[in-house]
Amino acid sequence: MTPTITAFEQSPDRGQGLARDMRVRWALEEVGQPYDVRLVSFAAMKRPAHLALNPFGQIPTWEEGDLVLFESAAIVFHIAQQHAGLLPDEASARSRAIAWMFAALNTVEPPIVERSMVGILERDEPWYAQRLPAVEQRVRHRLAQLSRRLGDAQWLDGAFSAGDLLMATVLLRARPTGLLDGYPNLCAYLARAEARPGYRRAFAAQLAVFNGTQG
Amino acid sequence: MTPTITAFEQSPDRGQGLARDMRVRWALEEVGQPYDVRLVSFAAMKRPAHLALNPFGQIPTWEEGDLVLFESAAIVFHIAQQHAGLLPDEASARSRAIAWMFAALNTVEPPIVERSMVGILERDEPWYAQRLPAVEQRVRHRLAQLSRRLGDAQWLDGAFSAGDLLMATVLLRARPTGLLDGYPNLCAYLARAEARPGYRRAFAAQLAVFNGTQG
Numbered sequence: 001m002t003p004t005i006t007a008f009e010q011s012p013d014r015g016q017g018l019a020r021d022m023r024v025r026w027a028l029e030e031v032g033q034p035y036d037v038r039l040v041s042f043a044a045m046k047r048p049a050h051l052a053l054n055p056f057g058q059i060p061t062w063e064e065g066d067l068v069l070f071e072s073a074a075i076v077f078h079i080a081q082q083h084a085g086l087l088p089d090e091a092s093a094r095s096r097a098i099a100w101m102f103a104a105l106n107t108v109e110p111p112i113v114e115r116s117m118v119g120i121l122e123r124d125e126p127w128y129a130q131r132l133p134a135v136e137q138r139v140r141h142r143l144a145q146l147s148r149r150l151g152d153a154q155w156l157d158g159a160f161s162a163g164d165l166l167m168a169t170v171l172l173r174a175r176p177t178g179l180l181d182g183y184p185n186l187c188a189y190l191a192r193a194e195a196r197p198g199y200r201r202a203f204a205a206q207l208a209v210f211n212g213t214q215g
Numbered sequence: 216m217t218p219t220i221t222a223f224e225q226s227p228d229r230g231q232g233l234a235r236d237m238r239v240r241w242a243l244e245e246v247g248q249p250y251d252v253r254l255v256s257f258a259a260m261k262r263p264a265h266l267a268l269n270p271f272g273q274i275p276t277w278e279e280g281d282l283v284l285f286e287s288a289a290i291v292f293h294i295a296q297q298h299a300g301l302l303p304d305e306a307s308a309r310s311r312a313i314a315w316m317f318a319a320l321n322t323v324e325p326p327i328v329e330r331s332m333v334g335i336l337e338r339d340e341p342w343y344a345q346r347l348p349a350v351e352q353r354v355r356h357r358l359a360q361l362s363r364r365l366g367d368a369q370w371l372d373g374a375f376s377a378g379d380l381l382m383a384t385v386l387l388r389a390r391p392t393g394l395l396d397g398y399p400n401l402c403a404y405l406a407r408a409e410a411r412p413g414y415r416r417a418f419a420a421q422l423a424v425f426n427g428t429q430g
């Protein structure tokens with residue numbers, strides 16, 4: 001049964017791949033599974049029909065027969081449970097890869113999202129210039145720790161996993177701020193992720209939506 | 216093999232159960248598994264021996280034979296995979312419970328942590344009074360959505376799960392701000408969680424550390 005995901009009708013990032021449907025598209029491409037996309041407007045995301053799928057009024061959602069899911073990482077995890085290629089089979093390695101999924105979302109992403117939000121919501125506030133350095137310092141602190149752990153490795157723990165997939169999408173959000181530039185091994189890690197055929201297909205698909213050229 | 220977790224030698228919350236070892240203790244109590252605790256100082260958390268366990272220098276960590284894990288939610292998930300009682304067996308219900316784990320950490324927690332951090336880091340800044348309302352509005356937005364979805368239900372999706380466990384620990388962090396008071400069903404949900412025998416045993420154990428009375 002082909003699942004249906006939701007995505008922005010008009011992505012605020014103009015097709016740069018920062019919207020969270022990208023994570024799900026990429027996971028599906030990595031495991032070679034087809035999917036349908038239903039585009040939703042910002043107005044539609046706040047209506048009962050969409051809130052029934054996701055109580056927080058966000059994209060992406062997942063519909064597969066009777067199963068409805070929300071939260072991009074939970075959908076990636078569901079895909080990884082159903083299809084080989086995103087999580088190791090061996091139990092300990094699998095638990096460690098899942099730890100990187102949570103680390104990406106709960107430890108590395110929050111300061112990066114905070115940095116983005118400051119740029120969007122507080123740019124015209126009188127305290128912007130004074131507050132920004134502290135927010136950026138919190139991002140650098142996490143990036144430095146991540147960089148130190150990654151070292152010269154290709155991926156975070158052995159073969160590419162759903163943990164790398166999520167971490168790469170988190171780092172993508174940091175790149176426009178320039179903060180990633182101080183960590184060459186993280187830039188190279190991100191470039192390796194972006195070079196994966198599955199990433200490229202997913203990126204092209206979401207860009208085609210923005211450009212109005214999707215099938 | 217009895218696992219060993221790490222916890223603060225001196226918890227900044229003075230034993231109120233807000234430190235993230237509480238999640239792991241509670242999960243272990245729910246499934247009836249014993250555990251050992253190694254207390255770490257703030258200085259020790261920044262040293263190589265601890266960074267080898269958790270590259271981000273946080274507690275809790277998990278050591279079980281050769282397996283080392285970090286990220287409280289990943290450890291809770293690992294416990295739920297090994298022992299019955301924290302995730303449904305049926306595949307769809309299990310995926311939905313996991314979605315609530317990610318929703319707790321990635322959608323509900325970030326604005327709540329931001330609110331806490333503003334109170335700690337920005338209380339003496341000239342913009343504190345002006346910025347606080349916007350931060351609190353972001354917390355209320357998420358709490359209102361969660362409250363609407365929960366409705367009159369006991370738990371988020373059927374029986375108590377690891378999703379409820381994590382969501383309850385996230386709501387606990389919001390309670391000191393008073394923002395939870397506007398949502399009686401969330402207060403009742405949290406009270407139900409705190410009344411669970413497993414929660415009470417875990418709370419007592421972490422409080423005993425703070426009081427210096429642990430066995």
